[in-house]
Amino acid sequence: MTRFGIIGGGLMGHGIAVALAQAGHHAGVFDHDPAVLAGLGARVEQALTRCAVPAHPVGAVRDRIVPVDSLAGLGKHAEVVIEAVSERLAIKHDVLAALEPHIAPDTPVWTNTSVLSISRIAKAMSYPQRLVGVHWWNPPYLIPLVEIAPGANTGSAHVAHAHDLLAALGKTTVRLHRDIPGFIGNRLQFALVREALYLLDEGVCEPETIDTVVRSSLGLRWTAVGPMENADYIGLDLTKAIIGSLAPALSTQTYDFPTLDRLLAQQRTGRPAGAGLLAWPAGRDREVAERLEAGIRHNLSR
Amino acid sequence: MTRFGIIGGGLMGHGIAVALAQAGHHAGVFDHDPAVLAGLGARVEQALTRCAVPAHPVGAVRDRIVPVDSLAGLGKHAEVVIEAVSERLAIKHDVLAALEPHIAPDTPVWTNTSVLSISRIAKAMSYPQRLVGVHWWNPPYLIPLVEIAPGANTGSAHVAHAHDLLAALGKTTVRLHRDIPGFIGNRLQFALVREALYLLDEGVCEPETIDTVVRSSLGLRWTAVGPMENADYIGLDLTKAIIGSLAPALSTQTYDFPTLDRLLAQQRTGRPAGAGLLAWPAGRDREVAERLEAGIRHNLSR
Numbered sequence: 093m094t095r096f097g098i099i100g101g102g103l104m105g106h107g108i109a110v111a112l113a114q115a116g117h118h119a120g121v122f123d124h125d126p127a128v129l130a131g132l133g134a135r136v137e138q139a140l141t142r143c144a145v146p147a148h149p150v151g152a153v154r155d156r157i158v159p160v161d162s163l164a165g166l167g168k169h170a171e172v173v174i175e176a177v178s179e180r181l182a183i184k185h186d187v188l189a190a191l192e193p194h195i196a197p198d199t200p201v202w203t204n205t206s207v208l209s210i211s212r213i214a215k216a217m218s219y220p221q222r223l224v225g226v227h228w229w230n231p232p233y234l235i236p237l238v239e240i241a242p243g244a245n246t247g248s249a250h251v252a253h254a255h256d257l258l259a260a261l262g263k264t265t266v267r268l269h270r271d272i273p274g275f276i277g278n279r280l281q282f283a284l285v286r287e288a289l290y291l292l293d294e295g296v297c298e299p300e301t302i303d304t305v306v307r308s309s310l311g312l313r314w315t316a317v318g319p320m321e322n323a324d325y326i327g328l329d330l331t332k333a334i335i336g337s338l339a340p341a342l343s344t345q346t347y348d349f350p351t352l353d354r355l356l357a358q359q360r361t362g363r364p365a366g367a368g369l370l371a372w373p374a375g376r377d378r379e380v381a382e383r384l385e386a387g388i389r390h391n392l393s394r
Numbered sequence: 395m396t397r398f399g400i401i402g403g404g405l406m407g408h409g410i411a412v413a414l415a416q417a418g419h420h421a422g423v424f425d426h427d428p429a430v431l432a433g434l435g436a437r438v439e440q441a442l443t444r445c446a447v448p449a450h451p452v453g454a455v456r457d458r459i460v461p462v463d464s465l466a467g468l469g470k471h472a473e474v475v476i477e478a479v480s481e482r483l484a485i486k487h488d489v490l491a492a493l494e495p496h497i498a499p500d501t502p503v504w505t506n507t508s509v510l511s512i513s514r515i516a517k518a519m520s521y522p523q524r525l526v527g528v529h530w531w532n533p534p535y536l537i538p539l540v541e542i543a544p545g546a547n548t549g550s551a552h553v554a555h556a557h558d559l560l561a562a563l564g565k566t567t568v569r570l571h572r573d574i575p576g577f578i579g580n581r582l583q584f585a586l587v588r589e590a591l592y593l594l595d596e597g598v599c600e601p602e603t604i605d606t607v608v609r610s611s612l613g614l615r616w617t618a619v620g621p622m623e624n625a626d627y628i629g630l631d632l633t634k635a636i637i638g639s640l641a642p643a644l645s646t647q648t649y650d651f652p653t654l655d656r657l658l659a660q661q662r663t664g665r666p667a668g669a670g671l672l673a674w675p676a677g678r679d680r681e682v683a684e685r686l687e688a689g690i691r692h693n694l695s696r
Contacts, residue, residue, distance in 0.1 A: 179635070179636075206636060207636055207639045207640055229611045229615075235610070235611050235614060235615070236610045236611075236614075237606070237607060237610035237611040239607065264606060264610045266599065266603045266606050266607055267599075267603075268598050268599055268603075269597055269598055269599060270597070270598060272593075272596070272598050272643075273639065273640060273643055274640045274643070276593060276598065276599060276603065276604065276607045277607045277608075277611050277612060278636070278640065279589050279593065279640065279643075279644060280586050280589050280590060280604070280607065280608065280612060281612055281621070282636060282637050282640045282641065282644065283585045283586050283588065283589035283644050283645070284582050284585050284586045284621060285621050285625065285633070285637060286585065286637060286641055286644065287581050287582050287585035288582060288621055288622060289637075291574075291578060291581065294574065295571055295572070296570050296571055296572060296574050296578065297568065297569075297570055297571060297578060299622040300622070301568045301569075301570075301578065302578065302582070302620060302621065302622050303619075303620025303621065303622050303623050304539070304566060304568050304620070305539060305541065305568055305578045305579045305582065305620075306579075306582065306616050306620045306621055307616065307617055307618070307619075307620050308537070308538045308539035308566040309531045309537050309538075309539040309579050310579060310582060310583055310616065311613055311615075311616030311617035311618075311620075312537060312538075312617055312689075312690045312693050312694070313531075313537070313613075313686065313689075313690065314608050314609065314612065314613035314616065315609055315613035315614055315617060315689055315693060316609070316613075316685050316686045316688070316689025316690060317605075317609075317682055317685060317686045317689070318604060318605025318606070318607075318608045318609050318613075319583070319586060319587050319590055319604060319605065319608055320590060320601040320602070320604050320605050320671045320672065321605050321671075321672060321682060323587065323664065323670070323671060324664030324665050324670035324671050324672050324674065325664065325665050325679070325682055326664070326665075327663050327664045327665065327666050327670075328654060328657055328658055328662070328663045328664045328670050328671070329658060329663050331587070331654065331664075332651065332654055332655075332658060333481070334481075334508060334509055334580070334584060335584050335587060335588060335591075335651065335654075336649060336651075337509045337575065338509055338575060338576045338580065338581065338584045339584065339588055339647060339648045339649070340648040340649070341574075341575055341576070341581075342581060342584065342585050342588065343585070344646040345641060346641045346642040347638055347641070347642070349634065349637065349638075352630060352633065352634050352637075353634075355630055356630055356631060356634060360630070361629050361630045361631050362625065362626030362627065362628070362629045362630045362633075363626050363627050363628075363629065364629050368625070368626035368629075368630050369622045369623075369625060369626050369630070370622065370623060370626050372626065377627070380619055380623060380627055383618050383619060384615065384618045384619045386618070386696075387614075387615075387617055387618025387619070387696070388614045388615065388618065390692075390693075390696050391614050391617060391692075391693060392614070394688075394689070394692050
């Protein structure tokens, strides 16, 4: 049993706490926003009800997750600290600088980021060698993958420790040889999303069509056979012929995304606004969350 | 019951024949290579054994697929012709020009392509309005998706007919408003593959790691919730922040793919050569094919 301290009780923070508690660990959760901290129990309860893994009695799992009302309190008991605040460098810098006086110099600190550089996040720290990039996928208590990446100053023992601890939790871990923005998964994801947005910009199809294509073909294949094994399977000469033919025509957009920018200018920001690329009538948000979790569970049940 | 004529008995041709025969249709299959035609029955048998759908008695399905030894013979009975020869424009031109004298001017012709322009394929035809781009996914008898795209001269009645016939077969059809190389699915797929190859070029990880990431995170999510619904779900403002941050760093490679080019120079062409991005010891090819079909079937069983 390891005592984790989690900074940030939002979407990722509470989800990581559930993942850790299901594996028998203790998670103290701190959030700067008292309202988020007050709602922690309800969000944990909801996640536990939805995942409903019979092997993990809800009460026992819930009791291992406790709100903590200060970084000092969090630092006092944590053997490993997980920073899961929002994706803004200045906020991560402030939190990590405020944390360090409350923990021993060799206490591991994991930062959960999709897009920021680990080396840059570590610049605010007195002991940057302890900072490891540990990227969980949502929902963390269901998605097996955790990506681990070192910053330029990260100690290799800290990387190995994170890997061993996460593997012991039953997670599927991958290690990057070096830090790169977006790690592996989000780079792959947003390369595909960039092309999807380009197809909308070009008037080739509607957003719903993109989702139908992914759900009815690529998604079905990629849970069983990854893109590299598939490239070998069809043959690298054919792969080269196809990519050599298609790549010059694929999107290389960087900052301007006309369809996205137009929707944002209209305040159509998606689920939170009730409309975005798709319509979001009442109840769709819950239906999507439940469909996602049910789909993942079914997939993993093989 | 519709009588289809399929030109090309290879991977896609025999798979499409199985998909059609399972739905009660008749498929005459022609191939210029007598060896391919002679092996048709065995490949159909293998596909039927692997998919083993109890609702489709193997014998009845098999009997609806017959080899045909000439384009004249194929044209005599076909109500719809499906061209599924290899992805080379000159070959498709030759086949379609040779076919047309043997069919009525209004017989629909569907061309199965991943990367070629429908308008350009149609240039060899006397009646280009009948040519519809109909892209099946492998294996065609398991993957629900079929993408339908018009060329510049395709008649809208021919597009609607293809859509209705495929939907009646139980396929999940999507229609593109216009022809674009790679249609939707292969553009999305190769946008992701391009980024994967770039990560290898950059020394971020091994090919196996790419597949672990896709199979343990993105694939699991994308069978349940597509990328557009997910963008709305997390919010388009957050989506814009992430893609605006990542896109400038994503691969924009066009013709040179160093890792791929190096392997090809070493004759490491993948499965056919016994080595590629991954090692291909004896038996791996069969294991991959079985894993793919089992994974897809499990996914669709919900």
